[in-house]
Ligand code: TEU
């Protein structure tokens with residue numbers, strides 16, 4: 073007998089949940105991210121599409137996930153693979169039609185899953201009619217919908233250093249682009265083709281909210297909001313501190329990360345779009361550079377801003393802040409400490425999202441685990457165990473559940489991603505050895521996550537009958553969904569058990585979190601507790617055996633082994649094999665509530 077509250081049934085039977093039955097369904101949910109371009113191609117043009125995704129819904133249902141977050145499928149010139157939107161309310165013909173989205177919503181709901189769409193509200197495509205109108209003249213009624221500024225005082229437009237501020241863009245040298253039509257510059261924090269919307273203008277916000285309501289009316293269940301903590305800019309726009317590199321660019325972060333009106337804007341969005349809606353639509357804000365203090369405010373239900381945020385602290389630890397491509401060694405102690413800090417910071421109010429991978433990050437198993445064939449499967453399962461047993465909502469990025477790895481890029485020409493191409497060009501122009509820059513891209517490039525989903529051992533991994541837009545990882549004959557589906561020992565089967573564990577045990581979703589052995593560079597260990605139920609998670613992130621060294625370890629020897637990526641140990645030993653992870657459960661006396 074445990075002291076847990078009765079377990080809620082793993083998933084709603086079929087169809088949508090009754091209105092308002094469950095206002096925080098996402099606290100017990102696992103969310104699966106689909107990058108539609110790379111998931112499944114239905115028509116042989118080499119690009120994944122919505123009919124392709126529709127044909128794979130049973131796969132997602134069998135994994136047991138509660139919701140799907142899909143990266144942008146809207147009309148777009150595809151300068152940044154759809155994060156440059158030219159029509160928020162239509163589907164790019166490359167991906168399908170609005171009728172396909174309706175079918176996706178229905179197909180997911182029939183299977184008890186929800187649909188979270190990805191909305192890019194900080195910028196549009198330069199082909200969006202709002203921007204075409206805005207750039208047409210200084211008197212355009214939409215001029216003020218974007219950030220237009222004249223050249224710096226005393227300098228002719230277009231001359232070196234005449235940009236209104238010294239900010240560097242994420243995907244190009246300057247964050248400002250001169251527009252010849254009116255002789256003014258527009259702001260683009262990302263590519264030249266992704267002009268930033270001016271959220272100071274209430275008409276802009278009103279238009280975006282109306283668009284979001286239109287999607288809810290259509291039946292979607294929530295929004296992942298791209299770089300949403302960049303929408304409030306600090307006025308007046310000012311130069312930032314110079315960046316290393318000596319090219320004159322500066323760091324504008326202080327002017328646009330969690331700017332002065334960000335909480336006000338998100339509250340307004342919530343009030344205008346989310347409040348009062350049936351089914352508790354989910355909002356998750358992608359927030360590069362967000363601080364824990366801000367995240368606690370953003371995600372406190374009392375603030376009514378967003379349900380959770382994607383923070384970046386743990387994915388920046390192995391990154392050199394002055395060189396986006398460079399890799400620096402990651403210590404397990406820093407990674408554990410970072411996640412534990414967020415667990416503690418959002419323990420009483422607010423909520424964490426949990427992720428190791430997405431379409432912008434290298435493959436988790438190659439980065440935090442071991443892609444060595446001897447350890448790949450065990451380490452993929454270990455990473456999943458550790459992540460999913462934290463408190464928060466776990467996200468699974470497509471292919472992660474198969475243990476998909478980084479791609480062995482042999483030449484920079486194989487890389488399509490705008491960010492990687494920009495940094496490669498910049499590094500080589502600055503005199504870096506191209507071989508070294510390529511080596512960095514091999515570890516870093518976003519295309520590592522964007523190679524096609526590996527469905528089976530047929531040509532192109534069953535992703536397409538044509539030529540895939542990005543090559544399939546050559547390891548697909550050994551790493552694919554078909555090979556893993558019927559194998560109880562596969563990474564895929566392990567994910568199914570792990571996801572079911574969260575649905576079945578309230579302690580996984582709601583229990584408190586205590587990190588053990590914070591100074592250990594090989595063992596990741598922590599406990600979770602809810603009422604009288606306690607879990608111990610122990611994992612060995614090394615290629616050899618390691619003793620867990622937990623002082624009270626012996627107390628756990630008699631506990632029930634709930635889940636492990638190895639056969640149970642012969643004796644009740646706490647020596648863990650290479651990349652072994654274990655989850656133990658025991659029930660003891662109920663602890664007094666904290667606080
Ligand atoms: O990413 C936000 C972002 O800051 C990225 O630059 C990210 O940190 C970087 O790519 C990691 O290498 C979001 C989207 O997820 C990304 O795909 C878009 O390119 C970007 O916004 C612009 O919309």
Ligand code: CA
Nearest residue numbers: 113115119121
């Ligand atoms: Ca296609």
